[in-house]
Amino acid sequence: MRDFEYCRPQSLKEAVTVLAEKGKGAYPLAGGTDILIELKRRRLPASCLVDIKAIPELRGIEREGDALRIGALTTHSELLGSSLIQETVPVIAHAARQMAFPEIRNRGTIGGNICNAYPAADLVPPLIALGSSVLLASASGQREVGVAEFVLGSRQIAILPGEVLVAVKVPVPVSNAACAYARASTRKTGGIAATSAAAYLSADGGVCRQARIVLGAIEAKPRFVAEAAGYLEGTSISEDVAKAAAKMSVSGLSPIVDPRLSVQYRSYMTELMVRQAVLEAWAEVNR
Amino acid sequence: MRYEITVKVNGEDYEAYIPARRTLLDFLRDDLGLRGTKKGCDEGDCGSCVVLLDGTPVNSCMVLAVEVNGREVTTIEGLAKGDELHLVQRAFVEQGAIQCGYCTPGMVLAGKALLDVNPHPTTTEIKEAISGHLCRCTGYGAIVEAIQAAAESMDGGQRASGKTGRSD
Ligand SMILES: Cc1cc2nc3c(=O)[nH]c(=O)nc-3n(C[C@H](O)[C@H](O)[C@H](O)COP(=O)(O)OP(=O)(O)OC[C@H]3O[C@@H](n4cnc5c(N)ncnc54)[C@H](O)[C@@H]3O)c2cc1C
Numbered sequence: 001m002r003d004f005e006y007c008r009p010q011s012l013k014e015a016v017t018v019l020a021e022k023g024k025g026a027y028p029l030a031g032g033t034d035i036l037i038e039l040k041r042r043r044l045p046a047s048c049l050v051d052i053k054a055i056p057e058l059r060g061i062e063r064e065g066d067a068l069r070i071g072a073l074t075t076h077s078e079l080l081g082s083s084l085i086q087e088t089v090p091v092i093a094h095a096a097r098q099m100a101f102p103e104i105r106n107r108g109t110i111g112g113n114i115c116n117a118y119p120a121a122d123l124v125p126p127l128i129a130l131g132s133s134v135l136l137a138s139a140s141g142q143r144e145v146g147v148a149e150f151v152l153g154s155r156q157i158a159i160l161p162g163e164v165l166v167a168v169k170v171p172v173p174v175s176n177a178a179c180a181y182a183r184a185s186t187r188k189t190g191g192i193a194a195t196s197a198a199a200y201l202s203a204d205g206g207v208c209r210q211a212r213i214v215l216g217a218i219e220a221k222p223r224f225v226a227e228a229a230g231y232l233e234g235t236s237i238s239e240d241v242a243k244a245a246a247k248m249s250v251s252g253l254s255p256i257v258d259p260r261l262s263v264q265y266r267s268y269m270t271e272l273m274v275r276q277a278v279l280e281a282w283a284e285v286n287r
Numbered sequence: 288m289r290y291e292i293t294v295k296v297n298g299e300d301y302e303a304y305i306p307a308r309r310t311l312l313d314f315l316r317d318d319l320g321l322r323g324t325k326k327g328c329d330e331g332d333c334g335s336c337v338v339l340l341d342g343t344p345v346n347s348c349m350v351l352a353v354e355v356n357g358r359e360v361t362t363i364e365g366l367a368k369g370d371e372l373h374l375v376q377r378a379f380v381e382q383g384a385i386q387c388g389y390c391t392p393g394m395v396l397a398g399k400a401l402l403d404v405n406p407h408p409t410t411t412e413i414k415e416a417i418s419g420h421l422c423r424c425t426g427y428g429a430i431v432e433a434i435q436a437a438a439e440s441m442d443g444g445q446r447a448s449g450k451t452g453r454s455d
Contacts, residue, residue, distance in 0.1 A: 005288045006307035006353050033349050037330050039308070049307065051354060101419030102397070103337055103346045189418035190332070 001039045005048040012057040012137055012166065015050060020139040020162040022048045028164055029053075030073060031107035033100075034116040058111070058166060061085060068170045069135075072111025077102065079110065079123075088172045091126045091179040091198070098122050098183055101190050111165045114147065117157045118192075119256060124151060125198035125216035126181045128224075132170045138163040154220040154256070177202035177210070178284035182276040183217070184269040186260060193217040194261050195270040197249070199277035201232070203285045208232045213245070213278070218255050218270050225249040228274070237282045246274035292356040296321070297365025307353050312336045314352035315362060323363035323392050327421070334420030337393035338362050344400040346419075363392035366399065375399045378437035379430070386424035393420050398434040406441060408434070 005022075006029075009015040019026050025047030029035060038044040052058060052073070059071040061082050068088055070079075079085055079096035086093050099105060099113075099122045113123045114134060128148045136143050139162055147168070150158050159165070173179060183196035196216035202209045211229040216222050228248040235241050250271050255263045293302050296319060303318055312329070315321045315338065324347060327335035331349040338347045339361040366373040372380070375398045385391050394417055401408055401416040408416070413434045414427075422430065 001308040003288065004307055006290060006351070029351075029354075031349075032351065032354070033331060036310075036349050036351070040330065049351075053354070101334075102416060103334065103344050103419045104331055104349070106343050107345055107349060189415070 001036075002042065002046075004039075004046050006051065007048065008051040008054050010054050012055050012164065015052055015055055015164055016137055016139045016162060018050050019164065022050070024161070026050055028115075030109040030112040030115075031075065033104050033108040034112055034118070052164060058164075063088070063172075064169075066172055068172060070110055070168045070170060072109060072165045072167055074110050076100070076105035076108050076110075076113075080105070089130065089170055089179070091130070091181050092123065092170065095122045095126050095181045095183075095198075098181075098185075098193070110168055114151065114168070115157055115159065115165055117151050117153070117155050119154050119220055119222075120192040120194075120196070120217040122181075122183065122193060122196065122216070125196055125214040125222050126179055127168065127170065128222055129181075129198035129200040129212045129214045130170055130173065130179050131200075131212070132168055134168055135166045136160075136163045137166045142166070144169070148222070148224070151222060173200070174202065176204065176285060178281045180277045180280035180284060182273040182280070184273055194258065195266045195273055197270065197273040197277045199274070199281040201237070201278070201281045201285050203282075206236050206286075208235055208237055208282070211278075213249060213274060215249065215253075215270060215274070218253060218266055220256050223253070225274075232278065237278065239279070242275045242278040242282070245278060246271045249274045290353050290356075292353055294352075294355050294357070295359040297361060303352070305352050307351060309352045310348050311338070311340075311350040311352050311355055311360070312347040315347060315360070318352075321362050321364050325389050325392060327389070332421075333390075334393045334397070334417075335390055337396050337420070339396055339400055342400065342403065344397050361396070363395060366395065373399065374440055375402065375434065375437040378433040378440065382429050382433035382436055384426060384429040384433035386422075386426050390420055390422045390426075394422070394430055398430075398437060401434065402438055402441060407438060410435065 029049040029051045058073040062069045076096040080093045113121045133146045179200040181198045183193040185191035195218045198214045200212040211232040213225045228245040250267045325335035327333035329348045331346045336347045
């Protein structure tokens with residue numbers, strides 16, 4: 001790693017001031033499980049790491065009306081151990097459990113997972129399917145952006161210079177709605193997703209009212225598959241309906257190159273993941 | 288840039304003046320001479336550098352030494368009390384769960400951290416706890432059995448309280 005400065009602000013105000021002062025080469029440091037690899041491989045021109053872990057405003061999981069507010073520093077271990085998450089958005093705990101292994105989950109954070117914007121980031125597809133947004137703060141104020149609009153592509157996010165992701169706002173699905181996430185990997189644990197799918201479904205009288213399907217890992221950017229979602233809406237979802245929607249989901253994809261796995265295989269697995277996520281979400285809705 | 292840190296390692300206080308880019312792994316091995324912690328992939332993938340940070344297992348190659356200022360680190364050297372091995376260490380010896388030994392410090396610490404929070408783990412829970420640790424001598428079976436045996440041999444007094452995963 002190249003030499004850099006390090007500082008550990010104690011408040012959000014102090015952090016955004018430091019980030020504004022240090023300018024271009026300053027990066028927030030959360031769990032470090034992504035950024036340290038970038039620094040070791042000399043792919044990031046960082047001159048200063050602003051360790052945000054002492055900032056109290058970035059912590060905690062709370063219910064705020066019909067949404068959950070998850071602090072940016074919440075680790076994957078905390079996500080999967082939270083009874084509040086388990087009761088309100090179990091899909092987030094499920095996605096966190098798919099990631100890496102205990103040691104990385106003990107350090108890696110939800111804020112880092114979103115800001116790193118790796119195509120295979122496991123929390124991103126379910127967060128988008130749920131209609132989540134991120135709360136951002138800078139020296140000049142606060143704003144809220146949908147996760148779908150925030151993640152622009154592989155390692156690209158709509159963050160402004162000097163901004164810190166403070167928290168993620170996740171709408172809690174109403175009683176007749178549910179979200180499920182399925183991912184395929186080369187390894188059972190420790191392997192990143194080769195492809196993944198999240199499905200959010202709501203129902204009314206045994207018929208699907210609203211559907212959102214989001215694909216992860218296969219393309220540079222998480223993709224909404226509107227056609228397949230539209231196909232599900234108004235139907236009573238069966239195995240065959242899910243299968244047809246899954247097939248629709250993979251037409252016209254532009255998969256990123258993955259040296260480990262062929263495009264053909266990943267497309268096929270994407271289809272299976274969509275089918276699985278749709279059927280799981282539907283079973284949950286009708287429970 | 289260099290920074291002053293104070294850190295408790297295996298119960299002893301250390302003060303150091305170190306560059307921000309020094310990883311906790313390199314700090315332990317090169318500055319403190321604690322070479323029980325192994326350096327494998329240096330990218331968080333293999334588990335040979337795992338140590339306990341305030342009781343929680345982490346990959347020390349993925350932590351900067353400056354980040355642990357004021358915290359407590361336990362390495363494999365800190366488990367035995369004098370000549371008396373920790374129960375997990377003893378179980379590894381008795382079950383023959385060691386071959387080349389490179390993954391052993393990380394495996395033992397992961398096993399200890401598991402038993403601290405879950406004294407009666409299932410085989411699945413043990414496998415999950417060591418899922419971030421690679422062993423290339425194909426010794427997983429014996430390692431799982433050793434952690435199971437350590438759990439069985441443990442009595443209430445030996446158990447410390449542990450914590451899981453909070454980002455400091
Ligand atoms: C061995 C290994 C296995 C992994 N497996 C998986 C996996 O299965 N699935 C998966 O999704 N990921 C995986 N990862 C990647 C990583 O662990 C996660 O993406 C994690 O959530 C990153 O969070 P972090 O806190 O460590 O981020 P950091 O490394 O601290 O930060 C990542 C980036 O986000 C920025 N950032 C962080 N927090 C904020 C904030 N609050 N505001 C603004 N910017 C911020 C940083 O500046 C940096 O650019 C793995 C990593 C390793 C090393």
